[in-house]
Amino acid sequence: MIGTTVARRNTNLLEVVQSYYQLTKPRIIPLLLITTAAAMWIASSGSVDPLLLFFTLLGGTLASASAQTFNCIYDQDIDYEMLRTRSRPIPDGQVQPSHALIFAIILGVLSFTILTVFVNLLAALLAISGIVFYMVIYTHLLKRHTVQNIVIGGAAGAIPPLVGWAAVTGNLSWTPWVLFGIVFLWTPPHFWALSLIIKEDYAQVGVPMLPVVAGEESTANQIWLYTLLTVPFTLLLVYPLAASGVVYGLIALFLGGIFLRKAWQLKQEPSDKELARSLFKYSILYMMLLCTGMVVDSLLP
Numbered sequence: 447m448i449g450t451t452v453a454r455r456n457t458n459l460l461e462v463v464q465s466y467y468q469l470t471k472p473r474i475i476p477l478l479l480i481t482t483a484a485a486m487w488i489a490s491s492g493s494v495d496p497l498l499l500f501f502t503l504l505g506g507t508l509a510s511a512s513a514q515t516f517n518c519i520y521d522q523d524i525d526y527e528m529l530r531t532r533s534r535p536i537p538d539g540q541v542q543p544s545h546a547l548i549f550a551i552i553l554g555v556l557s558f559t560i561l562t563v564f565v566n567l568l569a570a571l572l573a574i575s576g577i578v579f580y581m582v583i584y585t586h587l588l589k590r591h592t593v594q595n596i597v598i599g600g601a602a603g604a605i606p607p608l609v610g611w612a613a614v615t616g617n618l619s620w621t622p623w624v625l626f627g628i629v630f631l632w633t634p635p636h637f638w639a640l641s642l643i644i645k646e647d648y649a650q651v652g653v654p655m656l657p658v659v660a661g662e663e664s665t666a667n668q669i670w671l672y673t674l675l676t677v678p679f680t681l682l683l684v685y686p687l688a689a690s691g692v693v694y695g696l697i698a699l700f701l702g703g704i705f706l707r708k709a710w711q712l713k714q715e716p717s718d719k720e721l722a723r724s725l726f727k728y729s730i731l732y733m734m735l736l737c738t739g740m741v742v743d744s745l746l747p
Contacts, residue, residue, distance in 0.1 A: 470511035484737035485610030508557035600633030639726035666716035677702030697739030
């Protein structure tokens with residue numbers, strides 16, 4: 447990582463608030479929260495305490511915001527080089543890196559404090575481990591050095607279900623680890639589809655994302671493989687774990703069928719950016735609806 451020397455450009459309080467808000471990459475957070483909430487609903491058999499839900503999601507939001515802010519600080523050099531990310535608050539000069547660092551630390555401390563006081567220590571430690579894994583393992587060790595960056599690094603995004611389960615039960619059983627596995631396996635197809643769309647950006651700054659190193663055909667094949675693993679893995683919640691029922695199983699099969707069809711279409715036309723974009727957008731909808739299916743199923747008698 448190298449610093450940038452762009453001068454500060456904010457002129458009023460609203461712009462300052464907006465700049466710090468953008469540091470947290472807010473569009474990413476809702477997807478992390480819905481996996482947390484789904485785990486809580488399954489763990490509580492559909493009877494989540496509203497206050498527990500509120501404080502768990504608040505702590506999770508702050509932890510994710512902290513991790514993303516740390517990421518913006520670390521990646522400020524490549525963000526400045528890529529046209530797509532040049533308008534982010536740090537490369538655009540809206541927030542100084544030192545100020546962003548203080549902001550990230552405050553967010554992390556608040557997350558740990560809220561989760562420890564209002565939820566439990568295990569949930570707090572898991573949330574903090576997500577920040578550390580995302581920064582140290584993914585951003586520092588993997589992202590710029592190996593084509594397997596998103597495969598291993600995807601574990602950071604799979605931690606929220608563990609936080610949600612721990613918040614309700616105070617422990618971790620097989621079910622939350624299957625939820626972890628679902629998100630972990632889903633991450634490569636989701637992120638590689640995006641990587642196919644913005645391959646040139648990664649190539650420009652030397653980040654070895656799979657499409658840059660192995661090409662579009664190989665990436666599409668890997669997307670198909672991981673989608674083939676993801677869809678049946680989602681059914682482990684029905685059998686053998688019996689954590690979810692038939693309604694969730696039918697929803698998972700229906701959503702998985704569409705996921706597989708889109709991944710297969712991309713496999714046939716790996717250079718088609720519109721197919722990649724369609725798969726990327728659907729992968730987000732897939733995870734949101736899959737988690738919704740978990741919640742709905744847990745509410746049924």
